Amino acid sequence: MSTSKKRNISVLGPETFTGIKLQEPAEYAAGIPAVKVALQHAFKEMGVVKAVSGLFQMNQKDGFDCPGCAWPDPKKPSKLGEYCENGAKALAEEATNKRVDKDFFAKYSVEELSNWSDYQIGKSGRLTEPMVLKPDSIHYQPISWEEAYELIAQKLHELETPDEAVFYTSGRSSNEAAFLYGLFVRAFGTNNMPDCSNMCHESSGVALSETLGIGKGSVKLEDFDQAEIVMVIGQNPGTNHPRMLSALQKCKENGGKVISINPLEEAGLIRFKNPQQIKGVFKSGTFLTDIHLQVKINQDVTLLKVIQKKLAALDKNTKDVFDHQFIETYTNGYNELMEDLERYSEKELIELCGVEESFINETVQLLAGKSKIIICWAMGLTQHKNGVNNIKECVNLLLLKGSLGKPGAGTCPVRGHSNVQGDRTVGIMHHVSPALNELIQKTFGFTPPDKEGLDTVRAIEAMNKGEAKVFIALGGNFLSAASDTKYTAEALQNCELTVNISTKLNRTHLVAGKTSLILPTLGRSELDQKNGKPRYFTVENSMGRVHQSKGMLQPASDNLISEPEIIGGIANAYFKEGHPVPWKELSQNYELIREKIGIVIKGFEDVNAKSKGSGFYLPNNVRDLDFSKLPGGKAQFSCCDLPEHILKEDELLLMTIRSHDQFNTTIYGLDDRYRGVYNERRIVLMNEKDMHERKLNKYDIINMTSLYDDKKRKATNFLIVPYNIPRGNIAAYFPETNVLVPYNHFADKSNTPISKSIKVTLEPAFV
Numbered sequence: 137m138s139t140s141k142k143r144n145i146s147v148l149g150p151e152t153f154t155g156i157k158l159q160e161p162a163e164y165a166a167g168i169p170a171v172k173v174a175l176q177h178a179f180k181e182m183g184v185v186k187a188v189s190g191l192f193q194m195n196q197k198d199g200f201d202c203p204g205c206a207w208p209d210p211k212k213p214s215k216l217g218e219y220c221e222n223g224a225k226a227l228a229e230e231a232t233n234k235r236v237d238k239d240f241f242a243k244y245s246v247e248e249l250s251n252w253s254d255y256q257i258g259k260s261g262r263l264t265e266p267m268v269l270k271p272d273s274i275h276y277q278p279i280s281w282e283e284a285y286e287l288i289a290q291k292l293h294e295l296e297t298p299d300e301a302v303f304y305t306s307g308r309s310s311n312e313a314a315f316l317y318g319l320f321v322r323a324f325g326t327n328n329m330p331d332c333s334n335m336c337h338e339s340s341g342v343a344l345s346e347t348l349g350i351g352k353g354s355v356k357l358e359d360f361d362q363a364e365i366v367m368v369i370g371q372n373p374g375t376n377h378p379r380m381l382s383a384l385q386k387c388k389e390n391g392g393k394v395i396s397i398n399p400l401e402e403a404g405l406i407r408f409k410n411p412q413q414i415k416g417v418f419k420s421g422t423f424l425t426d427i428h429l430q431v432k433i434n435q436d437v438t439l440l441k442v443i444q445k446k447l448a449a450l451d452k453n454t455k456d457v458f459d460h461q462f463i464e465t466y467t468n469g470y471n472e473l474m475e476d477l478e479r480y481s482e483k484e485l486i487e488l489c490g491v492e493e494s495f496i497n498e499t500v501q502l503l504a505g506k507s508k509i510i511i512c513w514a515m516g517l518t519q520h521k522n523g524v525n526n527i528k529e530c531v532n533l534l535l536l537k538g539s540l541g542k543p544g545a546g547t548c549p550v551r552g553h554s555n556v557q558g559d560r561t562v563g564i565m566h567h568v569s570p571a572l573n574e575l576i577q578k579t580f581g582f583t584p585p586d587k588e589g590l591d592t593v594r595a596i597e598a599m600n601k602g603e604a605k606v607f608i609a610l611g612g613n614f615l616s617a618a619s620d621t622k623y624t625a626e627a628l629q630n631c632e633l634t635v636n637i638s639t640k641l642n643r644t645h646l647v648a649g650k651t652s653l654i655l656p657t658l659g660r661s662e663l664d665q666k667n668g669k670p671r672y673f674t675v676e677n678s679m680g681r682v683h684q685s686k687g688m689l690q691p692a693s694d695n696l697i698s699e700p701e702i703i704g705g706i707a708n709a710y711f712k713e714g715h716p717v718p719w720k721e722l723s724q725n726y727e728l729i730r731e732k733i734g735i736v737i738k739g740f741e742d743v744n745a746k747s748k749g750s751g752f753y754l755p756n757n758v759r760d761l762d763f764s765k766l767p768g769g770k771a772q773f774s775c776c777d778l779p780e781h782i783l784k785e786d787e788l789l790l791m792t793i794r795s796h797d798q799f800n801t802t803i804y805g806l807d808d809r810y811r812g813v814y815n816e817r818r819i820v821l822m823n824e825k826d827m828h829e830r831k832l833n834k835y836d837i838i839n840m841t842s843l844y845d846d847k848k849r850k851a852t853n854f855l856i857v858p859y860n861i862p863r864g865n866i867a868a869y870f871p872e873t874n875v876l877v878p879y880n881h882f883a884d885k886s887n888t889p890i891s892k893s894i895k896v897t898l899e900p901a902f903v
């Protein structure tokens with residue numbers, strides 16, 4: 137075991153202000169300002185020529201998939217460019233002309249860099265060559281690829297059991313890279329595969345699997361054209377999935393209605409000016425939301441229960457509000473649900489959820505007469521203690537209305553990272569699948585482990601306690617993304633070795649293990665060739681469509697290696713010659729990887745032929761109304777309890793959200809344009825009445841404290857911003873507030889951290 141002098145690292149970075157300016161929140165999303173900001177970012181980072189060619193290749197049939205979110209591409213991508221403001225920012229960030237090379241690391245120590253903000257760190261540029269941080273050193277130094285692979289192999293061999301290593305994945309990796317990574321981890325002998333989705337849509341996966349038999353959504357993009365009602369719950373599409381606004385616009389043009397359920401009235405959901413249409417540029421655009429239900433944080437189950445109770449009352453008289461034939465044929469548990477609803481008083485539910493009854497009644501009237509209903513959701517539902525129940529309650533509503541397995545209706549968990557769904561499909565998971573293990577055994581000639589592995593929160597705990605000693609990450613920024621920043625920092629710093637396969641510098645490279653490696657890799661937009669021949673890989677979008685993605689920009693450095701080849705390099709160094717899998721050959725030949733995926737993963741047969749062009753849909757039992765794998769062969773209604781938040785008098789419920797200028801832990805800029813907050817991230821959005829009650833004024837500086845299990849956690853220096861948010865609720869940005877989220881408080885069954893409902897108190901800060 138190596139010992140090392142503790143490096144003097146700032147885990148949180150600077151906690152100072154950048155100069156806030158406030159304006160009124162925006163009245164519409166996109167339009168000319170979005171095009172302007174998109175081009176500003178792209179031109180500044182990439183130069184005009186590269187920006188223009190990059191943007192025109194993005195999301196085109198023979199181009200590359202946007203490195204941003206997972207929203208699907210339309211059948212006929214616009215020739216004017218099929219990208220949004222935040223997709224352009226994602227590309228600018230990846231294809232920047234700035235570089236982080238060995239001179240950069242010679243100049244700046246990790247101690248010095250850790251005092252930079254995440255914004256500064258991210259803006260320093262693309263990583264260009266493999267680097268090592270040795271014990272007792274505070275500077276990264278160059279290392280050859282072969283030496284780096286050998287170092288990893290040596291540290292892995294030194295472990296007492298394979299379960300002392302943790303292999304994290306973030307959702308930007310291709311299906312090919314993720315499949316090979318999962319294969320290597322299993323061959324190495326563990327299922328310790330925490331994934332970013334553990335912090336993201338895991339609650340959706342669990343709820344949908346238990347109720348409908350598949351952990352994915354059921355709608356296709358075309359369904360939005362036909363939907364009569366789209367409900368958008370706990371999601372901010374104007375910022376995080378801007379291309380979804382075009383789908384909502386189409387729904388509206390065809391006579392559909394949009395209902396949003398959110399503690400905030402997000403600009404992107406009010407009005408949309410489609411920059412690809414003349415009327416989006418010169419006219420007032422499309423009003424998207426018909427009814428906004430301003431629910432209190434984490435009272436969605438409560439609100440959905442009132443809606444169901446009121447619908448049930450109507451149905452009692454007419455018998456045509458619920459789809460009784462559908463319920464009879466396809467579902468289990470209807471009577472139990474109806475009995476369970478009786479337990480609650482409508483009045484109490486309405487009071488708890490905080491929504492005005494007239495809006496609820498309007499919603500109920502609308503829902504009563506329609507059956508083509510889509511429910512979309514994201515982090516506002518998944519990141520709570522009852523995240524799984526939140527989604528089950530949405531499924532209840534769809535089942536009651538027979539809104540599944542037909543055009544214009546269904547479930548739509550809107551995914552985060554552009555290939556997070558694909559990574560899971562091809563085998564990144566900490567659970568054991570005996571069927572998958574059997575196929576791997578047959579195809580590759582080794583026996584995968586059958587012990588359940590660690591997910592994200594369990595992995596942090598294991599590293600913190602010294603039970604896991606090597607951490608390898610295929611992408612992502614573990615330190616800043618995970619909860620309880622200081623606890624997670626101790627976990628990573630405890631490790632003998634941390635390895636990050638990354639495109640850009642981030643805080644996890646600085647808050648590192650005793651030895652740390654940075655292995656730089658090609659980005660989504662970059663030309664990936666072998667022996668002069670371009671290669672492509674495949675991704676799966678949020679709606680289960682698998683298609684190819686082919687980069688075309690000149691790589692940031694000649695010394696970058698593709699993700700599959702890095703994994704092959706590590707596997708080769710670890711196994712030497714003694715393993716049945718031909719790691720090197722496989723890692724270089726993506727067609728061969730795909731051929732193997734085709735044998736091992738259901739739905740991928742003939743993937744090499746089928747993935748060309750716009751690709752193919754994976755099987756989806758909900759689309760076929762086949763619930764044969766579930767108890768009784770039926771979809772399941774669920775009786776969900778109400779969420780419980782016992783708040784002390786001075787406590788508030790905090791949701792940690794994204795600003796308009798970030799992609800998770802990557803900070804694009806300091807403006808949250810739609811919410812009218814400029815040039816500052818250390819803010820708290822607060823109801824004016826709550827401010828008044830606490831004698832707080834605009835721009836007062838406060839600290840936030842959370843108290844769980846007698847442990848106090850503190851986030852320092854935030855400016856109060858008055859905002860239209862329910863009483864008792866506040867909002868602030870992540871990752872700055874992750875320090876408040878207790879690592880050991882997470883959603884039942886899915887273990888997703890409670891990032892959207894943290895009990896906090898405020899106190900004045902003396903600065």
Ligand SMILES: Nc1nc2c(c(=O)[nH]1)N[C@H]1C(S)=C(S)[C@@H](COP(=O)(O)OP(=O)(O)OC[C@H]3O[C@@H](n4cnc5c(=O)[nH]c(N)nc54)[C@H](O)[C@@H]3O)O[C@H]1N2
Pocket residue numbers: 204205222336369370371372373375376377397398399400402431432433434435436514515516517551552553791792793794795796798799800801892
């Ligand atoms: N530009 C950009 N695009 C992104 C990302 C990004 O950071 N930037 N991240 C990607 C990833 S990984 C993901 S997972 C998605 C995230 O996409 P979102 O889930 O839209 O992201 P959040 O900012 O976490 O927003 C949560 C929304 O839920 C609301 N909310 C919070 N708590 C509650 C609640 O209790 N009930 C209800 N009904 N609403 C609530 C908030 O007000 C906010 O509007 O976006 C993806 N796309």
Ligand SMILES: Nc1nc2c(c(=O)[nH]1)N[C@H]1C(S)=C(S)[C@@H](COP(=O)(O)OP(=O)(O)OC[C@H]3O[C@@H](n4cnc5c(=O)[nH]c(N)nc54)[C@H](O)[C@@H]3O)O[C@H]1N2
Pocket residue numbers: 305306307308309332333335336337515519552553610611612613614616617618619637638639640641642657658659660699792793794799800801802870871873874877891
């Ligand atoms: N408090 C709070 N915490 C949260 C959330 C929240 O809402 N609130 N949201 C959670 C969610 S939904 C998610 S998904 C996680 C995100 O967790 P992560 O996925 O771990 O974080 P990202 O910020 O997306 O990772 C960014 C880094 O990925 C690397 N990268 C980018 N592109 C590539 C690529 O193509 N290949 C490789 N190898 N590396 C690449 C870059 O080095 C970049 O610095 O955070 C979670 N954390």
Ligand SMILES: [Mo]
Pocket residue numbers: 332335336337551552553
């Ligand atoms: Mo996510």
